[in-house]
Amino acid sequence: MMGLQQDWSYNVTDLPPGKLPLDWESLVPGQLVEVWAPGRTPFQAYFDERTGDAQAVWLIERGMGSRRLFLIDEACLCLVSS
Numbered sequence: 001m002m003g004l005q006q007d008w009s010y011n012v013t014d015l016p017p018g019k020l021p022l023d024w025e026s027l028v029p030g031q032l033v034e035v036w037a038p039g040r041t042p043f044q045a046y047f048d049e050r051t052g053d054a055q056a057v058w059l060i061e062r063g064m065g066s067r068r069l070f071l072i073d074e075a076c077l078c079l080v081s082s
Contacts, residue, residue, distance in 0.1 A: 014038070019078045025054045027077070035059065037075040044080055 015021065015036060022033060027047040036042050045059035048067060055072045 015076060015078065022077045022079060024050060024057055024072060024077065027057065032062065032080045033059070033077040034080050035070070035075050035077060037070070047077075 019034070019036070027033070027050065029047060029049065031047045032044060033047055034042055035045050044062040045068070046062060048058040048060050050057045057070055057072075057077070058067055059070060060067050
């Protein structure tokens with residue numbers, strides 16, 4: 001049986017073709033990203049802020065306005081395709 005941490009760990013190979021993960025340290029406030037997380041429908045959000053070690057980010061869900069915290073191993077952030 002896999003541990004909780006491994007169950008939630010996001011593998012970038014799960015991304016569809018053409019989606020490239022962003023470096024969390026390069027994000028700028030207000031930047032629109034796509035959030036890919038296991039067991040969830042991908043959604044768009046605006047980057048709000050990150051922890052000093054860049055291991056967690058706060059995102060504001062586009063359209064809903066909900067502010068959510070993601071750990072680096074819980075989700076993959078990608079550029080929004082135009």
